[in-house]
Amino acid sequence: MALKIYNSLTKRKEEFKPLKEGEVRMYVCGPTVYDEPHIGHLRSAYVFEVVRNYFRHIKVKVDFARNVTDVDDKIIEKARSEGGSSDLKAEAAKVAQKYFKLYKMDLKRFGIQEPDFEPRATDYIPQMITLISSLIEKGHAYVVEGDVYFSVDSFENYGEVSHQRPDQMLEEIRLEPNAKKKNPLDFALWKQCKEGEPAWDSPWGKGRPGWHIECSAMSSSYFKGTFDIHGGGRDLIFPHHENENAQSRCGTGHAFVNGWMHHGLITIDGKKMSKSFKNFITLNDILKADAHFGAEILKITFLGTHYSMPLDYTPERVQMDRQVWKRFMEFFENARQAEKNGSRPSAKRLPGMYQAFREAMDNDFNTPEVLSLMHGLMHNTYKSGDPVAQVTAAWAIRNFGSEVFNIVFDQSIAVNQFKPEIEEAIVQRQAARKNKDFKTADELRARLLRDRNVELRDLPDDRTTWRVKL
Numbered sequence: 010m011a012l013k014i015y016n017s018l019t020k021r022k023e024e025f026k027p028l029k030e031g032e033v034r035m036y037v038c039g040p041t042v043y044d045e046p047h048i049g050h051l052r053s054a055y056v057f058e059v060v061r062n063y064f065r066h067i068k069v070k071v072d073f074a075r076n077v078t079d080v081d082d083k084i085i086e087k088a089r090s091e092g093g094s095s096d097l098k099a100e101a102a103k104v105a106q107k108y109f110k111l112y113k114m115d116l117k118r119f120g121i122q123e124p125d126f127e128p129r130a131t132d133y134i135p136q137m138i139t140l141i142s143s144l145i146e147k148g149h150a151y152v153v154e155g156d157v158y159f160s161v162d163s164f165e166n167y168g169e170v171s172h173q174r175p176d177q178m179l180e181e182i183r184l185e186p187n188a189k190k191k192n193p194l195d196f197a198l199w200k201q202c203k204e205g206e207p208a209w210d211s212p213w214g215k216g217r218p219g220w221h222i223e224c225s226a227m228s229s230s231y232f233k234g235t236f237d238i239h240g241g242g243r244d245l246i247f248p249h250h251e252n253e254n255a256q257s258r259c260g261t262g263h264a265f266v267n268g269w270m271h272h273g274l275i276t277i278d279g280k281k282m283s284k285s286f287k288n289f290i291t292l293n294d295i296l297k298a299d300a301h302f303g304a305e306i307l308k309i310t311f312l313g314t315h316y317s318m319p320l321d322y323t324p325e326r327v328q329m330d331r332q333v334w335k336r337f338m339e340f341f342e343n344a345r346q347a348e349k350n351g352s353r354p355s356a357k358r359l360p361g362m363y364q365a366f367r368e369a370m371d372n373d374f375n376t377p378e379v380l381s382l383m384h385g386l387m388h389n390t391y392k393s394g395d396p397v398a399q400v401t402a403a404w405a406i407r408n409f410g411s412e413v414f415n416i417v418f419d420q421s422i423a424v425n426q427f428k429p430e431i432e433e434a435i436v437q438r439q440a441a442r443k444n445k446d447f448k449t450a451d452e453l454r455a456r457l458l459r460d461r462n463v464e465l466r467d468l469p470d471d472r473t474t475w476r477v478k479l
């Protein structure tokens with residue numbers, strides 16, 4: 010079976026056909042960095058981490074870009090409230106830098122790898138100006154008193170990403186009246202700066218870019234043409250992605266992207282995470298409650314709901330997923346015993362296991378199905394009392410889990426407390442290997458085995474996973 014992905018543009022599951030054989034180019038809208046990251050940010054990053062891992066698993070090379078919005082009304086607002094200095098531009102840059110760092114740290118703690126390209130909006134102002142100029146030249150944009158607006162009437166496919174009529178779009182964004190716009194749906198490509206706000210020089214005077222133009226400029230300056238997948242949260246479909254699509258198609262004259270992938274959002278006990286409800290949940294909250302397994306259990310929670318669906322995070326769900334995790338741990342404990350007693354995995358004993366995982370993933374990354382296949386395997390092999398079947402199932406779940414889901418399934422509490430140390434050693438060893446310092450690399454591997462009873466496994470895509478040695 011070939012990989013099928015739901016495309017928001019066509020509203021269909023489509024067979025994935027890369028523009029270049031054996032490669033996928035993927036751009037995902039990253040965070041606007043003005044506050045502490047929460048589990049909504051983690052879900053977004055994790056969804057595309059799993060997608061990226063799975064592509065690699067099926068031997069498709071991935072070129073993955075995720076941007077950072079580091080200039081925005083919310084950042085400026087935060088800079089005003091936090092700022093000690095009178096230089097708002099410097100203060101806003103400080104705010105963005107601070108929260109970008111926190112975001113990166115959380116992703117790292119959650120085991121998510123770096124993207125191949127991570128542009129910040131403020132580094133791409135010249136590219137945005139070039140794109141805006143070309144839109145003006147082609148009659149898709151107009152200048153009014155230092156602002157530049159995109160004219161939605163100039164693009165007949167406007168609405169193709171969100172599948173909405175103009176009246177529905179208007180209702181959704183509830184715009185403030187703006188006499189400068191020819192059509193109320195027109196949106197700002199460039200905004201004239203207000204007194205003291207961060208600003209850059211442009212042909213239209215001092216100002217700053219609109220949010221949507223960032224992603225168009227950054228994705229096209231990196232991929233230099235149509236790319237395969239554009240991703241982000243469902244909340245970005247309109248207006249952000251609708252507008253990105255319009256700008257890029259009109260500015261470049263070619264298709265923007267082949268497929269759009271949107272993930273569902275997280276609610277907390279049925280409510281949207283928001284300042285007014287004070288219901289943000291952060292990775293820190295989760296690790297405070299369970300330093301050992303909080304992160305892995307959260308991954309189970311994410312995987313248990315299809316990426317495209319909303320996920321309601323409740324105490325009952327956390328409790329349920331904790332039980333799921335416990336079952337995995339007990340199963341691996343038994344398998345370890347069986348291995349100690351001499352049983353070895355034999356793929357012949359349980360044929361088609363990996364194939365079943367892959368078929369589920371090929372169906373629009375159906376991770377809940379993979380989890381349920383894993384449960385079925387654990388249940389059946391445990392009930393069979395056949396130790397070879399048990400260690401074989403453990404072997405398959407462990408490998409697929411670490412390679413595609415970044416989960417270390419068979420860890421014990423004893424080893425888990427050394428997790429930061431183990432992961433640090435892996436990073437050091439990778440650096441040593443990169444510098445061809447194989448002596449240090451071997452020493453690090455030997456040390457983990459000697460001191461922590463942990464074995465390393467190098468994956469073909471240069472990542473390294475670990476497991477408890479028997």
Ligand SMILES: [Zn+2]
Binds near residue numbers: 224253
């Ligand atoms: Zn974007």
